[in-house]
Amino acid sequence: MTRIIRPSKTLVLAAAMIGLIVAVPPESRAAAGPQDLPSAVQAKLNKSQFKDVKVSADATGIVTLTGSVSLYEYKSDAEKNALHVKGIKAVRNLISVAGPTVSDADLEKKLGEQLTYNREGYGSMYDAITLQIQDGVVTLGGHSHDYPDRDSAVALAATTPGVKDVVDNIEVDPVSQMDWGIRIAVARAVYSFPSLSRYAIDPAHPIRISVQNGHVELYGLVDSQADKEAAGLRANTVPGVFSVENDLQVAGQPAEKKP
Numbered sequence: 001m002t003r004i005i006r007p008s009k010t011l012v013l014a015a016a017m018i019g020l021i022v023a024v025p026p027e028s029r030a031a032a033g034p035q036d037l038p039s040a041v042q043a044k045l046n047k048s049q050f051k052d053v054k055v056s057a058d059a060t061g062i063v064t065l066t067g068s069v070s071l072y073e074y075k076s077d078a079e080k081n082a083l084h085v086k087g088i089k090a091v092r093n094l095i096s097v098a099g100p101t102v103s104d105a106d107l108e109k110k111l112g113e114q115l116t117y118n119r120e121g122y123g124s125m126y127d128a129i130t131l132q133i134q135d136g137v138v139t140l141g142g143h144s145h146d147y148p149d150r151d152s153a154v155a156l157a158a159t160t161p162g163v164k165d166v167v168d169n170i171e172v173d174p175v176s177q178m179d180w181g182i183r184i185a186v187a188r189a190v191y192s193f194p195s196l197s198r199y200a201i202d203p204a205h206p207i208r209i210s211v212q213n214g215h216v217e218l219y220g221l222v223d224s225q226a227d228k229e230a231a232g233l234r235a236n237t238v239p240g241v242f243s244v245e246n247d248l249q250v251a252g253q254p255a256e257k258k259p
Contacts, residue, residue: 036087037055037057037061037063037085037087037088038055038056038057038063040085040087041055041057041063041065041081041082041085041088042055044081044082044084044085045078045081045082049069049070049071049074049077050069050074050078052067052068052069053065053066053067053068053069053078053095054066054067055082057088060089061087061088061089061090062088062089062090062091062092063082063085063088063090063091063092064091064092064094065078065079065082065091065092065093065094065095066094066095067095067096068095068096068097068098069095069096069097069098070097070098070099070161071097071099071158071159071161071163072097072157072158072159072163072164072165072166073155073158073159074095075093075095075097076158076166078093078095079091079093097136097163097164097165099161099162100161100162101162102136102161102162102163104133104134104135104136106162107133107136107138107160107162107163108131108133110160111131111133111138111156111157111160111163112131114156114160115129115131115153115156116203116204117203117204118149118152118153118156119148119149119152120203122148122149123145123146123149123183124149124203124206125187125200125203125206125207125208125209126145126173126183126187126208126209126210126211127142127143127144127145127149127153127208127210128142128143128208128210128217128219128220129141129142129143129144129149129150129153129170130142135164136162136163136164136165137163137164137165137166137167138157138160138163138165138166138167139166139167139169140153140154140157140166140167140168140169140170141169141170141171142170142171142210142219143170143171143172143173143210143212143217144170144171144172144173145172145173145183145210145211146172146173146175147172150168150170150172153170154166154168154170173210173211173212174212174213176213178214178240179211179212179213179214180211181240182211182214182216182238182240182241183209183211185238185239185240186209186211186216186234186235186238186241187209189234189235189237189238190207190209190231190234190235191207193230193231193234195226195227195230196227196230196231196234199220199222199227205220205221206220207219207220207222207231207248208220209235213242214240214241214242214243215241215242215243215244215245216235216238216241216243216244216245217244217245217247218231218232218235218244218245218246218247218248219247219248220248220249221248221249221250221251222248222249222250222251223250223251224250224251225250225253227248227250228246228248228250229246231246231248232244232246232248
């Protein structure tokens with residue numbers, strides 16, 4: 001006679017519990033409590049550049065970073081690393097940037113040169129990034145034609161000794177096949193004109209072309225009013241261009257202010 005052995009309810013429950021325990025993914029484990037957050041964040045900051053950074057947390061899960069680092073890049077990285085710790089609601093970054101003291105004029109000269117040749121060969125003539133510095137705080141503005149060029153400009157500022165903070169106000173032009181075609185066509189129209197072709201020789205001083213949804217903006221420094229007007233007229237001849245804003249500056253003349 002064959003006996004049918006039925007598992008008891010206790011065994012079934014135990015097996016189910018074991019199955020549940022095994023099936024729990026690592027991500028579902030409880031987040032660190034407020035009292036554990038400082039040590040968890042400190043573990044993320046276990047590199048030499050963060051040796052003078054202190055961490056505290058309140059009962060709501062907000063972490064405060066204090067202390068000092070030698071570069072603004074490290075201040076930014078400390079915040080990014082802290083945000084990777086589960087259970088953190090927000091990060092208050094009060095880290096000060098120590099390092100050398102560099103005058104605003106010296107910073108502007110150094111960063112200006114670096115930004116001029118930044119990403120040369122990757123369409124930098126389609127970028128028009130501005131630079132302002134006050135008390136070591138670098139503000140980047142203007143336009144970039146893509147995110148890699150924008151990120152590269154921000155990284156240059158962040159890794160420069162003497163920079164205390166970086167404000168990124170760079171606008172990235174829309175991603176559009178139509179706009180990309182217009183950029184190329186405007187560049188050809190401008191640089192093929194005999195009196196303007198010399199601006200393509202020096203990558204530090206091109207006529208910069210920004211395009212947003214068919215609207216063209218020209219930036220840079222030209223030698224004469226005639227060159228400025230010729231560039232604007234040439235850009236206006238390109239099919240698909242809705243408007244041209246000519247912000248080219250003429251050497252030796254005061255910068256024109258926008259209304």
